[in-house]
Ligand SMILES: Cc1cc2nc3c(=O)[nH]c(=O)nc-3n(C[C@H](O)[C@H](O)[C@H](O)COP(=O)(O)OP(=O)(O)OC[C@H]3O[C@@H](n4cnc5c(N)ncnc54)[C@H](O)[C@@H]3O)c2cc1C
């Protein structure tokens with residue numbers, strides 16, 4: 001039996017069919033609720049149940065704590081309604097009109113840019129272009145219904161090829177294939193664009209931006225930055241932007257020259273690379289330690305900032321906790337994409 005959902009404060013109404021989650025039904029109806037992993041790991045889709053009851057579905061207990069459940073919160077990517085439900089959630093208008101497509105594509109280029117990072121360029125069929133917002137991702141469709149998410153690293157204006165930055169996970173169903181068997185001209189299928197990690201309006205003219213990347217979390221940030229720099233050519237207003245990019249060794253900062261060239265070309269942009277385990281051969285004189293701690297050292301007050309964090313779950317979680325808890329960053333000024341493993345690999349609980 002289907003159930004009705006009302007979204008507050010917008011008042012939008014939609015039906016959830018049996019077997020659907022609240023998020024699936026909302027996206028099907030064209031309502032853009034915020035989301036990231038869609039498997040109960042990142043917490044981006046968390047919202048309040050104002051009225052009615054839900055089956056909470058499969059989720060990680062770290063992502064939705066018992067206290068949060070008691071306070072009325074649920075993960076909309078996991079929860080299905082058991083009655084008509086009223087939810088509280090801020091919709092994102094920006095993605096509403098972008099069509100999510102499933103398309104074939106061909107591998108155009110494979111570039112090994114670090115021992116465990118491959119840049120994969122994908123070519124769409126002639127006459128096809130993918131409309132997307134800088135920072136969004138696509139799902140590569142594998143056999144047996146499996147999918148793997150990858151952020152688009154090219155900016156929307158530079159869309160002849162789609163660019164993915166793929167880190168190798170030894171034994172990984174998809175990434176091991178990329179590193180050992182994939183060849184130029186191979187065919188793939190994907191669905192996208194997906195996700196809500198994209199640049200938001202500045203609440204005030206003097207709101208500065210911090211981008212925080214770990215490893216291949218650089219990919220969507222590259223897309224957003226190239227989009228900002230492209231638009232700045234047509235605008236006078238330039239927001240102050242700092243990119244902190246964390247990795248273990250220098251080789252893991254696989255596009256460091258590009259980031260350094262942005263700093264030379266754009267007076268409003270600063271690049272701070274941070275290594276956690278530099279090798280003696282790196283001859284590194286730059287910042288060391290954990291990347292989010294470098295931000296903590298440099299900023300005592302993040303009240304007038306927006307932070308965009310992307311990459312390893314542990315880094316994103318620590319950044320959110322420390323910036324909002326100890327540096328006055330408003331909770332609604334933190335945006336993230338978390339590179340969580342796919343559902344089959346995630347530790348999940350079933351609660352209802
Ligand atoms: C929204 C989103 C965007 C993403 N964008 C990117 C991207 O731009 N670049 C990129 O390199 N990856 C990205 N990822 C991660 C990517 O989707 C896959 O999880 C990853 O490539 C591993 O897939 P696999 O099939 O090779 O490994 P699997 O077969 O899924 O797993 C193999 C082994 O690796 C471990 N593992 C898998 N993924 C991770 C992970 N993310 N962190 C730690 N351990 C893991 C598993 O636990 C398992 O032990 C993104 C994930 C999400 C949710």
Ligand code: FES
Pocket residue numbers: 034035036037038039040041042043044045046063075076077078
């Ligand atoms: S989108 Fe629901 S927890 Fe990630």
